[in-house]
Amino acid sequence: MIDLHYWPTPNGHKITIFLEEAGVDYTVHPVNIGKGEQFRPEFLAISPNNRMPAIVDHAPSDGGAPVSVFESGAILLYLAHKTGQFGGATPRAHVEVLEWLMWQVGGLGPMLGQNHHFTRYAPERxxxxxxxxxxxxxxxxxxxxxxxxxRDYVAGGAYSIADMACFPWILPEPQGQDINDFPNIAAWHARIKGRPAVVRAYEQGTRVQAQPAEMSDEQRRVLFGQAAR
Incomplete structure (x- = not known):
């Protein structure tokens, strides 16, 4: 059983997609980032960077004590290794999956996150x-x-954690992009969006209270006013 500490953000969706696709039993524990629940001591014990998602695997493959994992890319790699799914079927395919997963966690996610911040959430333009x-x-x-x-999929010749990592971050209109300029992305995005497991994964987001479209001053302070101490 996996405990998933989750909020319906792009990084949160990555993990529910994997768990639904792989058929892994899991329990969602909402972490309301607008209320600062990511700073609770019990959450920091498993996610010291005060970011969700994080997981606790109560049945690790070595049969030992529960394993906690934070950072969405690390969680996807852990789950791919644990289940033997979606990580690339051959060594060469695995390398491609790793490359594009790292591209997402090191580039696509952070840069699009800054896009979201400055175009939607920053208190001044x-x-x-x-x-x-x-x-x-x-x-x-x-x-x-x-x-x-x-290509139908991003890496390794098959649907993989690289697709799961990239898909939730592709939000053309809010990100100031015209999807008609990117027909390959449009076809790929539709292909992933229609998968039953992806539909189920996004339904998890409707079961917890998402952030309102207009962020309050208090939520802005909680999310963006953090200091080192």
């Missing part, structure tokens, strides 16, 4: 930052568009 992250979003969409030329 910063034109340079907005332009910077809109252009970087467009560049990254272009990378993915070229990668998907002649």
């Amino acid at each position: 910063v034109p340079y930052a907005i332009e910077r992250y809109l252009k970087e979003t467009e560049r990254l969409y272009g990378v993915l568009e070229r990668r998907l030329e002649g």
